[in-house]
Amino acid sequence: MTEMNQEKSARVALIGWSLEAIEAVDRMDRPFVVVGPPDFETYALEHGIDFVSWEFDRINEKSGELYDTLNELGVEVAVPLYEETVEWAGALNSRFQDDMRVFNRSMLFRDKGLMKRKAQMSGIHVGVFEEARSKEDVIRFLKRVNTALLKLEGDPNDPIHLKPFDAAGSVGHRVIQTAEDVDALSDNEFPCLLESHLDGQEFSCEAFIHDGKIYFLNITEYVHLGHSNFVPASPALEEKRPLIKAAIQDLVDSFQIRYGVIHPEYFITSDNKLHFGEVAARVPGGHIFQLIERAYGFSPYQAQVLCSDPKTTEDELLRFFPSDKDAVGYAGSLMVYPKMKFIERLNLPDELESHPYFEKHDMFTPETSKVADRVGFGNHYGTVFFFGEDSHTMTDLLTKYEEHDFYL
Amino acid sequence: MSNLTAKTFDDFSKAFDTLENAKSFAKTLHRNEVLQLARRMMQDKKGIEHLYGFADQFEEAGLFTDTPWEQPSKLQPILVAGTLKATGNTALLEVLSELRMLAIAKGRYENSQVTSKDASYFLNEVMAHNINLLFPDTSESSRIEAGPETERANILFQFLADHLSLNAILHSLLSEIDRLALQRPIMVNRITKMILTAKEAVTKTTTKADREKLKKYETAISGPTPISKKVLNSVGYENLIKTAGQNELYREAELFSESMTKTGLVCPYHADFLRYINKAKPELVGTALCLSDKGKANFEEHVALIQKMIDIAVFPATCQSIYGLSLLLNRGVLSSLPVAPGLRRLIDLDIHPEVGKTLESQGVTPNGVMVAGTISVLGQPLGIGQGMNPTCQSARGISLWAQHAPGKLLELIAKAARDREIEMPLEGSAINSKSLAGGLAPDLNKELDPISLILVPHLDRIYDEMMKRMVFRGEDGHKWVNPAIYGRWVSDGFTAVTDPYTSVISDYEGFVRRFYATHHPDYNGGHELIYPNPVGIFITNVHANLLGLHAISIQRIKADPSGVMRVYFYNPNNDGGQNWGQNIICSIFGNGEEEGESSLPFHEFVSRMYAFHYDPFEIGETQAVNDDVIKKIETLARDSWGKNYVWAAQPGANMY
Known part of the structure; x- marks a missing residue:
């Protein structure tokens, strides 16, 4: 242990199994340990990765043992990699930092109802929302929202959104417009959060925060939510960076977020009004970390570790992060979903692979031909990565190839 | 025409570099990108050539780490064809593995498990088994089946053929046909197919011996007699033999039967001929059937x-x-x-x-x-x-x-x-x-x-x-099942190498001694085997690695023409001439074998045995077997299939 104390940086625990994160942190020359599901133990052992096996979905009186184990290993910082590990990291960090509120704050991220309430109480602009316990609640909310919108009998309803309290991104997200939509819901989807529909352009941000201060803010432009996005945002959206940055600082202050990375989603209307969608405190989906690395040249995983460690100095942070104007180009990703039930082969146009913006893709003709049912926007079958200098070309490419049948 | 750009080559080099420099745990993370680019490069010859330039570094870069291709000595030529047609990155890794083998064969680098000779042998075998990929036929069915996978395999095989000798491939194909035909299988479709594909591999430089061998086989299935050579189909053949004279018919009968006994293959016209003489000239049937x-x-x-x-x-x-x-x-x-x-x-x-x-x-x-x-x-x-x-x-x-x-x-x-x-x-x-x-x-x-x-x-x-x-009997179930299925003539005595519950080998020496004392004429009182003995063996591959358990029967135990005591056995595995590693190569010809029999020197056979039946009342001299022989057998066993088992220390092993 004495040897450990002599090291400059505190040992980090990565909460969740991600080879990308492991590789990035491994390059940082700082001691780390991975806390992951038991399935990965053999692999970790074979490849010399310090590993603590843990079952995250089992919460009981023994959960405290994880802190003891990590504490003995000299860990001082826990970094969550997945939605489901956010509260575990929160619990650990509140013990490491001796501040119970760290855990409570992490719970804000894991309960969308609580999150919205907190935002609303802090004066952040959110849509109308309610917590639903049954289908009746959904019907009533749909009616009340549309009545408030002064809809007449026979007018089509404005949609409302239904989301589980604690699932990542779009998992379990449903759009409800009619009574039939409500009928189609099953009882195990309750309780959940209901929200009115927000108009405007949706985007996400990745804010790297240390001691309550934003050191780096990335804006990710969604071309089509769940299908395609790119980094940094186009000039039209980047232009609103000061407004966005202020809104996020507002969010950080009111949620009293001090360390780590947050991934909030907003809607921006043509008259420059920002509506808060939701916020997560983990690695974002949509390969956004990969895109940031490609565009700005730093590893967001390493950034996350630095920002999660209260002992990191301001100097280190300033040296680490580039300026938000330093992007070398636009990095985009297109997530591909098969459009049929059975796949026979992969259909990659030569034209795509020879496009100067084309970087790589990770699709192979799958071994099984049946397409898995889709949950949220998860389970995409593959991703195509692009990189280039012009945001319009990027948008066009992403829009064009979203229509393409990559699987036949 | 190549549609690969310099950018693709460049990207591949970069991706390969990343993979090479990645730590072992992150290989899987970077392998896919290498494979994606490799996939594009495999689409044409120039690309394959470029990939081959990296082939000596594939293993070290971790391309095969944690995949079935990690240990080249475990790969089997016969499985390559299926894998090449697989989807996903399986087929890509297979292609790259062949390039790796070529790099070993050409001496571009040394592999600790596989020598340059091994690798050449492997590739020639692969080519021999897949000659149709080298000479794609143009039939409707193969056209419909053709997809990017088949095309890729064609390109690979063209490339390999450029680097290996086509004559060497034809030669190994003909040896393969020889080997299979000598065993006189009932099902000859695989042999027939190989003969037809061998025809495609003949070049101007093919040796005379190979040409003649091929001709022998080809005529055996297409027409070994004067009349059958002339016709195109059964109708034509029937018409001609109806008008043939007695001498001509006798010649037909003789040549059909000669070709059949020489190759074990029967020409379809032989059936037309036999049907005809069966009615019209029954006196020729004996000749036609040899x-x-x-x-x-x-x-x-x-x-x-x-x-x-x-x-x-x-x-x-x-x-x-x-x-x-x-x-x-x-x-x-x-x-x-x-x-x-x-x-x-x-x-x-x-x-x-x-x-x-x-x-x-x-x-x-x-x-x-x-x-x-x-x-x-x-x-x-x-x-x-x-x-x-x-x-x-x-x-x-x-x-x-x-x-x-x-x-x-x-x-x-x-x-x-x-x-x-x-x-x-x-x-x-x-x-x-x-x-x-x-x-x-x-x-x-x-x-x-x-x-x-x-x-x-x-x-x-x-x-x-x-x-x-039989699961809970506490002994290998074959002890009771073999006599129940095959017949009461299978002896009740039975012994297996391993303990069925623990899989531990506790008395290998006793096992070997018992087999000698019950089966070897020098130790069992000179008795010969009366009925075949259904025994279990450990099948090992050419590198002596265990593949699994297998059922064969011992047909005879006898000294061969040169005086070596051999076990002659029947292997239902379609190929009795396998190489089991450690220089244990099942012989099918030339050591006193009858058609369809395989044979091995007695001690080599024992080293692969797993279980056998014996008559408990007819045990000969257990202790007379020389210790050196036992040691030799145990070494062969321990260094092959024995590596997969736990060997218990033998109490009193030194007391003999």
Whole structure:
């Protein structure tokens, strides 16, 4: 242990199994340990990765043992990699930092109802929302929202959104417009959060925060939510960076977020009004970390570790992060979903692979031909990565190839 | 034309670099990108060549880490074809693995497991097995099946052929045909296919010896006689022989039978010929079948039955049964009393429609196919193969009955074909295949001889059920199951190498000594084997790595012409000439083997044995066996399949 104390940086625990994160942190020359599901133990052992096996979905009186184990290993910082590990990291960090509120704050991220309430109480602009316990609640909310919108009998309803309290991104997200939509819901989807529909352009941000201060803010432009996005945002959206940055600082202050990375989603209307969608405190989906690395040249995983460690100095942070104007180009990703039930082969146009913006893709003709049912926007079958200098070309490419049948 | 750009080559180099520099845990993270780019490069020759430039670094970069290709010594040429057609990155890794092998073969780097010679041998074997990929045929079916995978495989094989010698490939293909044909299998479709593809590989520089060998095989299946050489189809052949003179017909009979006995392959015109003379010139049948004096006597005694069988069963589509008929008569099988009535019953048997469907053949009735199959099995009991199925036990059973209980075999065939059920007693309780599901091969691969098609589904389920009932006996279940299935002549004494519960090997020396004392004529009192002994062996590959357990039967134990004591055995595995590593290469010819037999020197065979039956009342001199011999065998065992097992320390091992 004495040897450990002599090291400059505190040992980090990565909460969740991600080879990308492991590789990035491994390059940082700082001691780390991975806390992951038991399935990965053999692999970790074979490849010399310090590993603590843990079952995250089992919460009981023994959960405290994880802190003891990590504490003995000299860990001082826990970094969550997945939605489901956010509260575990929160619990650990509140013990490491001796501040119970760290855990409570992490719970804000894991309960969308609580999150919205907190935002609303802090004066952040959110849509109308309610917590639903049954289908009746959904019907009533749909009616009340549309009545408030002064809809007449026979007018089509404005949609409302239904989301589980604690699932990542779009998992379990449903759009409800009619009574039939409500009928189609099953009882195990309750309780959940209901929200009115927000108009405007949706985007996400990745804010790297240390001691309550934003050191780096990335804006990710969604071309089509769940299908395609790119980094940094186009000039039209980047232009609103000061407004966005202020809104996020507002969010950080009111949620009293001090360390780590947050991934909030907003809607921006043509008259420059920002509506808060939701916020997560983990690695974002949509390969956004990969895109940031490609565009700005730093590893967001390493950034996350630095920002999660209260002992990191301001100097280190300033040296680490580039300026938000330093992007070398636009990095985009297109997530591909098969459009049929059975796949026979992969259909990659030569034209795509020879496009100067084309970087790589990770699709192979799958071994099984049946397409898995889709949950949220998860389970995409593959991703195509692009990189280039012009945001319009990027948008066009992403829009064009979203229509393409990559699987036949 | 290559549509690969410099950017692709550049990207590949970068991606390969990243993979090479990645730590072992992150290899999987970066492998996909390398494979994606490799996939694009495999689309043309220039790309493959570029990839080959990296081939000596593939292993070190971790391209094969944690994949089935990690250890080149474990790879098997026969499996390459299937993998190349697989989807996903399986096929890509396979292509890259072949390039790696080529790099080893060409001495571009050294692999600790595989020598340059091993790698060349491997690649020649791969090419020999897949010659159709090198010379893609243009048939409709292959055109429809053709996809990017086939195209990629074609490009790879062209590339390999440029670097290997086409003559070497043809040579190994012909050796392969020799090897397979010498074993006289009943099913010859694989050999026929190889002969046809070998034809495509002939070049101007092909050696004379290879040319002649190929010609021998090619004419054997296409037309070995003056008249058959002239015609295009059966109708043409029938027309010509009707007008042929006596001398011409005699010549036909002679040459057909000569070609058949030389190659084990029968030409379809031989069937047309036999059908014709069967009616018009019965005096030539003996010559056309190459009958010995014993065969002729058998023929004359049962002439009506044989004529009837030829009439119903021998057609171009079932021509291979002519070879079976020849051997059946020469072996005198019809002298066994139940055989003739058993065969007569099959001719008129009311075959179950479902069974009839599996016996469909061009222009032959199901009864005809079944009788043809029965003739083959009785004539070539060692030519029965398990095909692509894990049913060595069942194949071995059919072979054993065909040799020693033909009456029982005919009874089983009739029951299975008519009633679709077989019943066998196990220690007093009847096991009926009708009430059993599963078995080892619930989806039987249908490339089998007709009798296996009829019987194996039943035998397989019965065997599986019997073994299940033996699970808690505390000894290997074969001890009881083998006699129950095959017949009471299988001895009750039984011993296996491992403890069935712990899989530990506790008394290997005792096992070996017991086998010597019961089977080796020098130690068992000079007795020879009366019935074949169904034994279990450890199958190992050319690198002596364990592949699995396998059922074979010992046919005879005898000194070979040069005086070496050998075990002659039947291997239902379609290929009795395997290389089991450690220089243990099963011989199929030239060491006193009969057709279809494999053989090994006694001690080499023992080193692969897993279990055997013996008569507990006939144990010879256990202690007379030389310690050095035992040590030698144990070393061979420990260094091969023994690596997969725990060996208990032997108490008192030094006391001998």
